Amino acid sequence: MKVSLSWLNDYVNIKMAAPDLAEALTMVGLEIESVTERYRYLDTVFVGRIETIEPHPNADKLKLCRVDTGQGKISVVCGAPNAEIGMLSPIALPGTEFPEGFVLEQSVIRGQTSKGMLCSEGELGLGEDRSGIMQLDPKLSVGDPLASALELTDTVFEIEITPNRPDCLSVIGVAREIAAIQKDRLTYPDFKLNDPQDRISQQTSIKIEAPDHCPRYAARLLEDIQIKPSPFWIQERLLSVGLRPINNIVDVTNFVLMETGQPLHAFDFDRLSQNRIVVRTAGKGETFITLDEKERVLDAEMLMICDGEKAVAIGGVMGGLNSEIENDTTRVLLESAYFNPVSIRRTAKKLGLGTDAAYRFERGVDPGGTIAAANRAAKLMAEISGAKIIDGLIDEYPLQQSVKSLKLSTKKTNRLLGTRLQRKQIESLLKSIEFKIEQNSTEKKGDTLVVTPPSFRVDISRPEDLMEEVVRLYGYNNIPTTFPQMPATGRLSTKEIHLRNQARLLMNGFGFREAVNYSFAHHQSGDHLQLDTADPRRQLVNILNPLTEDQATMRSSLVPGLLQTMHYNFTQRIKNLQIFEIGKIFIGKDPQQLPQETEMLAGLWTGTRYDDSWHGQDTPCDFYDIKGVAERFLKALHIDDIQFRRLPEKECRYTRPGYSAQIFHNQSRLGLVGQIHPQVLMNFDLEQAAFLFELNFDKLIPLLKDTTVSRSIPKFPAIFRDITIIVNKTLEAQEIINSALTPSSELVEDVSLLRVFEGTPIAPGQKSVSLRITYRSLQKTLEDDDVTPIHQSIANRLVQTFNAGLPA
Numbered sequence: 001m002k003v004s005l006s007w008l009n010d011y012v013n014i015k016m017a018a019p020d021l022a023e024a025l026t027m028v029g030l031e032i033e034s035v036t037e038r039y040r041y042l043d044t045v046f047v048g049r050i051e052t053i054e055p056h057p058n059a060d061k062l063k064l065c066r067v068d069t070g071q072g073k074i075s076v077v078c079g080a081p082n083a084e085i086g087m088l089s090p091i092a093l094p095g096t097e098f099p100e101g102f103v104l105e106q107s108v109i110r111g112q113t114s115k116g117m118l119c120s121e122g123e124l125g126l127g128e129d130r131s132g133i134m135q136l137d138p139k140l141s142v143g144d145p146l147a148s149a150l151e152l153t154d155t156v157f158e159i160e161i162t163p164n165r166p167d168c169l170s171v172i173g174v175a176r177e178i179a180a181i182q183k184d185r186l187t188y189p190d191f192k193l194n195d196p197q198d199r200i201s202q203q204t205s206i207k208i209e210a211p212d213h214c215p216r217y218a219a220r221l222l223e224d225i226q227i228k229p230s231p232f233w234i235q236e237r238l239l240s241v242g243l244r245p246i247n248n249i250v251d252v253t254n255f256v257l258m259e260t261g262q263p264l265h266a267f268d269f270d271r272l273s274q275n276r277i278v279v280r281t282a283g284k285g286e287t288f289i290t291l292d293e294k295e296r297v298l299d300a301e302m303l304m305i306c307d308g309e310k311a312v313a314i315g316g317v318m319g320g321l322n323s324e325i326e327n328d329t330t331r332v333l334l335e336s337a338y339f340n341p342v343s344i345r346r347t348a349k350k351l352g353l354g355t356d357a358a359y360r361f362e363r364g365v366d367p368g369g370t371i372a373a374a375n376r377a378a379k380l381m382a383e384i385s386g387a388k389i390i391d392g393l394i395d396e397y398p399l400q401q402s403v404k405s406l407k408l409s410t411k412k413t414n415r416l417l418g419t420r421l422q423r424k425q426i427e428s429l430l431k432s433i434e435f436k437i438e439q440n441s442t443e444k445k446g447d448t449l450v451v452t453p454p455s456f457r458v459d460i461s462r463p464e465d466l467m468e469e470v471v472r473l474y475g476y477n478n479i480p481t482t483f484p485q486m487p488a489t490g491r492l493s494t495k496e497i498h499l500r501n502q503a504r505l506l507m508n509g510f511g512f513r514e515a516v517n518y519s520f521a522h523h524q525s526g527d528h529l530q531l532d533t534a535d536p537r538r539q540l541v542n543i544l545n546p547l548t549e550d551q552a553t554m555r556s557s558l559v560p561g562l563l564q565t566m567h568y569n570f571t572q573r574i575k576n577l578q579i580f581e582i583g584k585i586f587i588g589k590d591p592q593q594l595p596q597e598t599e600m601l602a603g604l605w606t607g608t609r610y611d612d613s614w615h616g617q618d619t620p621c622d623f624y625d626i627k628g629v630a631e632r633f634l635k636a637l638h639i640d641d642i643q644f645r646r647l648p649e650k651e652c653r654y655t656r657p658g659y660s661a662q663i664f665h666n667q668s669r670l671g672l673v674g675q676i677h678p679q680v681l682m683n684f685d686l687e688q689a690a691f692l693f694e695l696n697f698d699k700l701i702p703l704l705k706d707t708t709v710s711r712s713i714p715k716f717p718a719i720f721r722d723i724t725i726i727v728n729k730t731l732e733a734q735e736i737i738n739s740a741l742t743p744s745s746e747l748v749e750d751v752s753l754l755r756v757f758e759g760t761p762i763a764p765g766q767k768s769v770s771l772r773i774t775y776r777s778l779q780k781t782l783e784d785d786d787v788t789p790i791h792q793s794i795a796n797r798l799v800q801t802f803n804a805g806l807p808a
Contacts, residue, residue, distance in 0.1 A: 039154060430466065
């Protein structure tokens with residue numbers, strides 16, 4: 001909302017400088033978004049002197065003026081009849097932006113160059129006279145900026161009003177806050193209007209059929225109106241806050257709207273059928289043409305203002321084309337009402353109409369201010385249009401809006417705010433914004449105040465609201481700084497949080513970026529992953545009111561989200577991708593029970609092993625790359641005894657058979673690793689091979705060690721011996737490694753897979769597996785005689801256990 005200092009000064013004597021006032025308003029809750037100088041557009045307008053005047057060679061009504069700008073002399077084409085040699089007048093230079101919106105440029109008029117413009121009062125927004133150029137005081141200095149020469153200055157504040165402060169959506173509301181800041185008095189305009197008789201009831205009537213939507217509706221009637229432009233002082237006030245003047249009647253409604261915050265509407269009384277108003281809700285499917293000449297389709301919850309036959313306005317939102325003020329209007333019915341905020345908010349949102357009136361009504365206007373605003377507008381209309389006010393006022397008020405008194409404890413206020421305010425201080429602060437303190441209360445001398453908020457403070461409903469008023473007026477900066485009385489020692493994070501943070505660090509270190517997807521999934525996500533009908537992940541949790549069809553269920557796997565992220569990146573031509581996600585999956589149970597929530601970690605790798613560069617080859621990633629990530633991840637968490645076992649082909653639903661493995665710790669399955677099944681990739685409109693791993697976080701947490709055990713660096717060197725055996729190609733290498741390790745000598749430090757080979761000269765159905773065994777002693781340097789018997793024993797055990805052969 002915009003307010004100008006000149007308008008605010010009509011209600012409170014502002015003593016503070018503009019920057020200080022902006023800071024003070026921000027500190028009481030009215031955040032100042034911008035502070036601008038209203039007459040900045042006059043920066044390129046100067047005091048000029050007409051040196052010579054010659055007739056225009058190609059136009060009888062134009063003249064060629066030579067004007068001294070103080071910086072030089074320029075030629076100007078002028079048509080003003082009052083231009084005289086030696087006259088001082090405003091000279092606008094190219095680049096000047098006038099209030100009406102056009103920007104001045106150097107131009108050629110009838111073959112003569114005009115390098116500026118001699119201006120009238122109306123063109124500069126400084127008055128109404130447009131009959132000739134503005135004549136300045138001859139004592140002014142040529143070349144001075146016009147704004148400083150005429151001492152024109154007016155600061156405009158743009159204020160961000162929070163939804164709970166509709167009382168500040170008016171100039172008076174902001175002035176009230178300034179008066180409280182300065183500990184000054186607020187001067188109200190004259191809202192009183194004498195009505196010796198009740199003649200209005202003889203000419204019109206108001207009937208409210210929807211009191212829930214319209215608790216109060218007041219009206220005044222004026223006749224003998226002359227529609228014409230508003231006087232300059234009203235136009236100037238409207239322009240200062242960014243409103244365009246239209247005519248005297250409409251301008252008054254806008255003026256009072258900005259002044260008091262009460263929206264008004266003026267109907268052409270002679271265009272109202274039966275000269276009466278009926279307030280009702282619309283019929284379902286009813287149509288109505290608003291002032292913007294658009295046809296609106298209404299529903300049964302929208303409030304309509306009607307005459308005896310038809311709708312004439314959408315209540316609280318916008319008037320109708322069939323009752324607007326026109327140049328021949330002579331009688332006006334003035335509406336001032338209080339509408340239900342929820343009703344107006346719904347109507348404005350459904351119709352997409354964001355008007356100044358709806359903006360205020362939907363936040364809550366002052367239900368007790370309708371009469372004052374109607375009186376103020378009627379008096380102004382009579383003053384500037386020559387109208388006659390019909391005696392009497394119609395005020396239909398079926399649902400009285402009461403104001404509830406609240407009890408405020410001084411002790412509790414100080415305890416919650418951290419202040420030491422006295423009762424009299426709190427009283428003074430609240431009275432400064434027109435809250436009433438009951439003086440005859442039995443609790444007058446006690447701890448508790450009985451406070452009645454004014455009707456315009458629709459946001460005050462509990463003692464805590466009063467405390468907020470006290471502290472913002474007292475000043476947040478004045479609250480003493482205190483520290484909570486709590487021990488300085490903290491507590492260790494839970495294993496879940498520690499694992500989550502550690503996982504993110506590790507995955508980032510492996511070159512993966514975290515993806516954060518919605519916890520919602522498509523209801524066919526199980527079909528896209530080819531899950532078995534008995535798979536628990538088929539038991540989906542449906543969402544009652546999904547945002548879209550693609551988010552109709554809670555996700556039962558992280559894999560669809562990662563594949564959708566992969567697809568999105570492919571559309572952005574990003575082909576190399578390493579991403580992971582940590583999040584919960586949801587397995588449905590009985591409808592009366594909460595779903596089972598399991599936290600999972602999933603990682604996906606597609607594209608090349610390394611980013612393209614001059615020193616690297618374009619090598620695609622494969623199964624062993626993603627397996628290595630899962631392996632290193634678990635090893636970094638110090639989880640030992642991890643085994644990778646082949647995933648049976650019948651269980652390879654969304655991974656490719658032969659390229660999938662289960663991850664075990666002893667006999668507990670932690671997750672899987674493998675290549676995405678080609679059909680699953682097609683289901684997600686993908687073609688490039690991708691690899692993934694999944695880990696059950698909930699199963700990892702018990703495996704985390706509370707302490708880390710260190711051991712000294714070995715003093716003695718190790719001995720390495722290799723074993724190569726020929727076994728059935730279906731045999732897993734992990735089984736061979738386990739057999740080599742168990743049972744074993746204490747000298748065996750490690751067994752690792754060296755290489756696997758298939759093909760000639762190995763027989764079909766067979767493969768060659770080479771292991772490297774590391775031997776080390778903690779007491780001495782090993783000799784061949786120490787290692788050979790143990791190594792031979794391991795070789796013999798492998799041959800017997802797996803019916804293996806030895807290479808020739």
